[in-house]
Amino acid sequence: MTFDFNEQFEKMMREYDVTEVVLLGHMNPDGDAAGSVMGLAHYIKVNYPQYTAWPFLSDKLDKGPKKQVMEDEIFAPFERPKLASERYAVIVCDTATLKRLIGMKYYQRAVVSMIIDHHASNEGYGIINDIKVSESCAYNVFEILDKEMLKKAASAPHPNGADYLYMGILHDTSRFSRSDAEIEAAGSKLLAMGADHRYVMRTMQDKTLDDLIRQGEILRRVKRVMEGKVAYVYMSYQEAKKLHISYEDIHPISGMLRDCEDIEMGFSMYEEAPNIWRCSFRSDGQWINVNEMMKSFGGGGHAAAAGLRRETDQPEVLLEQLLAQIESIQSLG
Ligand SMILES: [Mn+2]
Numbered sequence: 001m002t003f004d005f006n007e008q009f010e011k012m013m014r015e016y017d018v019t020e021v022v023l024l025g026h027m028n029p030d031g032d033a034a035g036s037v038m039g040l041a042h043y044i045k046v047n048y049p050q051y052t053a054w055p056f057l058s059d060k061l062d063k064g065p066k067k068q069v070m071e072d073e074i075f076a077p078f079e080r081p082k083l084a085s086e087r088y089a090v091i092v093c094d095t096a097t098l099k100r101l102i103g104m105k106y107y108q109r110a111v112v113s114m115i116i117d118h119h120a121s122n123e124g125y126g127i128i129n130d131i132k133v134s135e136s137c138a139y140n141v142f143e144i145l146d147k148e149m150l151k152k153a154a155s156a157p158h159p160n161g162a163d164y165l166y167m168g169i170l171h172d173t174s175r176f177s178r179s180d181a182e183i184e185a186a187g188s189k190l191l192a193m194g195a196d197h198r199y200v201m202r203t204m205q206d207k208t209l210d211d212l213i214r215q216g217e218i219l220r221r222v223k224r225v226m227e228g229k230v231a232y233v234y235m236s237y238q239e240a241k242k243l244h245i246s247y248e249d250i251h252p253i254s255g256m257l258r259d260c261e262d263i264e265m266g267f268s269m270y271e272e273a274p275n276i277w278r279c280s281f282r283s284d285g286q287w288i289n290v291n292e293m294m295k296s297f298g299g300g301g302h303a304a305a306a307g308l309r310r311e312t313d314q315p316e317v318l319l320e321q322l323l324a325q326i327e328s329i330q331s332l333g
Contacts, residue, residue: 003130005144020088023055024103026095031065035138035168036093042161046153054081058102064206094137121300138168154194162195229264231257237271258282279308
């Protein structure tokens, strides 16, 4: 049975006797986290004037989506919510584990929480849950909203509620590269309601020539293993500092490698601070399920995209363990 957002939301606000709701997403938010949180905030603002929505996002939001959020005339989600009451609800979008939540204090002090997510690795926290594995959380949000009411939120100036949900879908499916009939239908319905494709596409065009040159430096360092099917890049804190390479530069590399015709899986290991390693893994979700692969390491995400954060002074050992894990899954399959 589909989760009915209106029914669940109205019941939650009534039963817990609250009039304010804080909307939260994950750390280093991407287009999907921001799109889900902001889309829902606009929907509530337009359709439930008796309630106050407070979207709150980390300002470490990806550069492209940030451009759009900065143009919002209704909400300022990088500022702290100015709650009038100590009793309020929270809605968390696109966040698999509480460890990755931004705005933990608001979550902990809320009288009730609603979780809307699409991660296979969601740990099942929160009081009211709607977790459905899909390509994008914003797509899930679209599915549970009343379409006539969403249309009202879509007639506001850009960026409106439909622009945001469209942005989430666009980013998490890599411009509809991973799509199906339902996702395409959601996209075209959002456009018909008032999302503006060209306007939202600007959030995907955020590269400068310098960005591409730095990515070139990263690509030169790529190594291949398993008959070339697995490609990875390993970058220490010192090296990244020397080349002025940030997490933002290295994060898309695993996806770019995976998308190469002759590569099945791409990953990156990046030392963002001394001994703190952030790793990204991308595959088609079938050749290797990277969410499954991450389980024994304490990371996770989706079948085709997963991450791991690890504190270690022996990164070579971690790299060897990762490669051994890929080998062993492949030999079973
Ligand atoms: Mn997402």
